Amino acid sequence: MITSPSSSARSGPNPILLWMFSSIGKKTIVAATGILLVFFVFGHLLGNLTVFLGPDVLNAYAQKLHDLGPALWAIRVGLLGILVGHIYFTMLLWKENQRANPKKYIAADPIKTTVFSRTMRLSGLVVLAFVIFHLAHFTVRVVDPSYLVMRTQLNGHEVHNVYAMVVKGFSNAPVVAIYVIGLFLLTFHLSHGISSLFQTLGITNRRIRSNYELAGRAIAWLLFLGYVSIPISVLFFGLGKGFAQ
């Protein structure tokens, strides 16, 4: 028997919470935080690419960031918040999705789903682990304590020698392998993630949707190439040879 739903139970709950915890609301939050993280990944890459302009440029860039002081911390806390939000709402969605489809088909067929979309959670978690490693490696510098004491002279000031750190770090083949794998998984994640953003935020229509998918993948792979060019150049093409201390 069909029963009538309570059609106007709208007066009670806070509309912000109603939105935030609705299925589309949660998705929107994941998409919005996703966009911000993509912007960060872009900016970060641009900064990193200064490595090809020589030690002074990279070190100067690093020092500039460092000199931001409290602003840098605000950015870091903000980024952390965005990341936590991205992960928290993803996990909420995941839990609900498990509940919404507990019995899988015995004769399973992936239908039209892509390997990228099916592995979003896995690729995301690997990327998270990679980010933690990366922070430990280059930001907190606990992976190789020698990084802590790398200093150099720049325009008469003593600054941290980020360039030397990068070169030393990427001269180590296993470390490069970790970076390539981590970045590859990030690419996986973004291959679905970027086009998915537009769908979730509704910036789409029937005709342009397939373009988003292609563009999303292209952007993801461009980011991959950009990032990976650094460790590969160091390890195989002798970028910065002699600068490692």
Place this chain on the structure above:
Amino acid sequence: MKFHLKVWRQKDANAPGTLENYEADNIPADASFLEMLDIVNAGLTGKNIEPIQFDSDCREGICGSCSLTINGVPHGPGRGTTCQVYMRKFKDGDTITIEPFRAEAFPVQRDLVVNRSAFDRVIQAGGYISERCGSAPDANSVPISKVIADEAMDAAACIGCGACAAACPNGSAMLFVSAKVTHLGLLPQGKPENGRRVLGMVRQMDEEGFGNCSNYYACEAVCPASVPAAFIGRMNREFTAASVKEIVGMNV
């Protein structure tokens, strides 16, 4: 033709189910999938085995009664409902696994019969235009551009079969809900209620226990009415806009 069937049998809503093996012999290639099951059922009755229970009605692909998943694909191979799948699409001697549509919001009632009343309740939560019979103005008084009418028709073509939710790894009904939101939302007659409609329907959808959209697009791939997943994007936009209005205290 000859097929080995593995069919989900389940006594009632609470019983655990299992796959049973049956042989389908002497099946004409021009028979539809459901006619193949009719033949198998006649054979089972002869052997005193209760026939496989499955819903079907119009058998011409429009009523949306079929709820069979064939080899993991709701409605089976090709675009269209199960009644429009013809056995010539299979190879002689194939093993075919038949399961009911799966989604938490579609509980199995027996064998391949599922309860899809959740969809009716989602429609009741706003999938209509509030008008009173007898009060309508002349049909040509509001011109609607052919482009808009055509797109509304694309959305209105949804047959409410539930294959979208059954194909979705998350058991999500977004394609179904977005089809109705788009159909009525595009038409001038439906616009006055757009905000209320999308909020009501999405909330009811959540309440029914359907999952969330992960933009897998499996729904679109199995939809017999070719409803495009871009309509989901459109619904997301409408929902966000209506939510913002509600949050800032505007009338929705």
Place this chain on the structure above:
Amino acid sequence: MTPDAHIPAGPLDEKWTTYKNNAKLVSPANKRKFDIIIVGSGLAGASAASTLAEQGYNVKCFCYQDSPRRAHSIAAQGGINAAKNYQNDGDSAYRLFYDTIKGGDFRAREANVHRLAEVSNHIIDQCVAQGVPFAREYGGLLDNRSFGGAQVSRTFYARGQTGQQLLLGAYAGLSHQIAKGAVKMYPKTEMLDLVLIDGHAKGIVVRDLTTGEISSHAGDAVLLCSGGYGNVFYLSTNARGCNVTATFRAYKRGAFFANPCFTQIHPTCIPVSGDYQSKLTLMSESLRNDGRIWAPKRKEDCGKDPSQIPDDARDYFLERKYPSYGNLAPRDISSRSAKEVCDEGRGVGPGGLGVYLDFSDAIKRLGRKTIEERYGNLFEMYQNITGENAYERPMRIYPAVHYTMGGLWVDYNLMSNIPGLHVLGEANFSDHGANRLGASALMQGLADGYFVIPYTLGNYMTSQFGKKVDPKHPAFAKTIEETKARVQKLLDIKGNRTVDSFHRELGLIMWDYCGMARSEEGLNLAIDKIQKLRTEFWKNLKILGTPDGINMELERAGRVADFLEFGELMCRDALMRNESCGGHFRTEYQTPEGEALRNDDEYAFVAAWEYQGENQLPTLNKEPLVYEKVKLATRSYK
């Protein structure tokens, strides 16, 4: 006895207005007190349920499908007629009325048909307001197409899915009322009997198809909107579940069954391919707008590839026989012509049961793109079912049972001879006479539900103040017991044959002897065969499982049991009617050119059959058809 149709006095075109001005009204406060039971949720049922609920009645609506949206109205493809005259091609309510009366071969009730034509325009307005996405022109105005039996373009359509869109509109209205609590919906619930109290219809007995529970529902009036009985032929364009049970049970409780032999055979269906087939698929009649129907002139050409048959060796038989209507001749005439061609041995395809529907000229004239736009989904469907590409090779079509014009007898109020029992849509007999024109079924279903019953129901309801029945009245318990016993009886037979095998056999008998051509000899033979088959059914049926819970064989068995009795009634009606009219073609009564020969002197009446008990012959009541406005004429489409 002559049933009284309660046709209002006055000139034909003022009857409905006069009626509305004088109809008894029920105040909103009183409407709340009445419970209306509606059986069926198709165009008639859903539109009636939502409209009566809007007005304030308490409605309970029942359907056997798992959702009201799946009623078989959903499958109607072509369109819905209305006398809007948007094309400025000379249409009017009178012309729609006249075309419908003429199309029905002058066997429909004039006043009802005129009312239908009058309200047709409101239906389009109502549907557009509901959001039905009818086809439009670039300027934004509604588009029309022409349909069989008409020389104007008055058919509104939504691609090839007009029935679906109209039903979804009515379903949306129904859902709105369910949400408001004004309608209580009972899907997967099948009506198995009618409950009479003091001769009035006051309730129904239903079986919950999920739990198997049999229960009764009391109401102040009962509306049957349960569709037609085309499935008596087993193979038809109807849905698997379509059945006669609701109306036949009412017949057995005393309601008159009118003109049961008037069935429509639709000319454009995909031919039968084998005996396993469970269903025939219709290709919308709209295809005849652009397709040309032909068969080879010589038998020897039938096996040839159609592209190898030159134009002068093709017989475009409809264009030849009916030059003014051509391929748009009415359905009964087109079907019979195809049958004649095949009987002459000029049929094509398996068993020689098919003729070509050719689009090559239209593709040349309009381009493939236009044809794709107009009929793309139909071409796809055809290819899916037959494996042939109709853009390159003409379609093969053959007639199939599609619609039943007969149904329970109703008066002008749509009330049967049982007080309180109203019958709407295909389930009643009233508007299509002996043949229905294309795009008129949707019109009638919605007219009855949206614009007729809301006005006419009051006439009965005002007589029922203070007469609320007690749901504990012994008639309910008694009818429940009878129903349970009947269900159990089916299970207890424990024979050897499946329900489908009986149904298929009955269908063949009906098709052979009570199909496109009927004769006294054949009908007598059919009655004999049906009686024997019925006896065997009750001795040799095999149903496994229990009555509790889902048991679809059991559901079907109950329906087939009714068809086995109903089929005989159809044959008796066909046997009684010693004339040919519309879809009823008696081989003894034809003109020298093979056209239907009507006998207006003796058979211008509605045959309303009255049940007299098990194994008793029903009695025939005649409602004379009095034509005030229309002059009876030989129907000519030449």
